[in-house]
Amino acid sequence: MTIQATIQELGNGFPDPNDYAQGDDGNLYLVINTGRICTSSSPGEGDFMYADVEPADWDELPGDQEPFPAMVILPAPLNEDENDEYP
Numbered sequence: 297m298t299i300q301a302t303i304q305e306l307g308n309g310f311p312d313p314n315d316y317a318q319g320d321d322g323n324l325y326l327v328i329n330t331g332r333i334c335t336s337s338s339p340g341e342g343d344f345m346y347a348d349v350e351p352a353d354w355d356e357l358p359g360d361q362e363p364f365p366a367m368v369i370l371p372a373p374l375n376e377d378e379n380d381e382y383p
Contacts, residue, residue, distance in 0.1 A: 298328060298348045302369040305333075305343040311364035316357050317349075319368040324357060325349040327364075344369075 303310060303317065311317050311327045319325050331346040349368055357363065 298350055299325075299370060301325070301347055301349050301371065303327070303330070303345050303347050304367040304369055305345075306365050306367060307342075308365045310343075310345055311347075311366055315364045316352060316361070317364045317366050317368050319349075319370055321370060324352045324354050324363060325368045326352040326356070327368075 301319075310330065310333065313327055313329055315327050316324055317327060326349060328348040328350055333343055333345050335343050347368075
């Protein structure tokens, strides 16, 4: 299931497709596609990009690898009555 999300840069750049990054919900996500980098107009807000991500299991992360240091920000579910499922 592909989710359209925002990736917030945390001072180390942005992940590439096939990199793993942690979501704002504490879960791990595989980056599928990335968009253009958007710069913030507010100081300290950081840069972001839109990306397609897929949920991943922490077991999929290779043993010597850590998630890329950027935050995957998930959209709010469209219908919270459907067990917080994303489209």
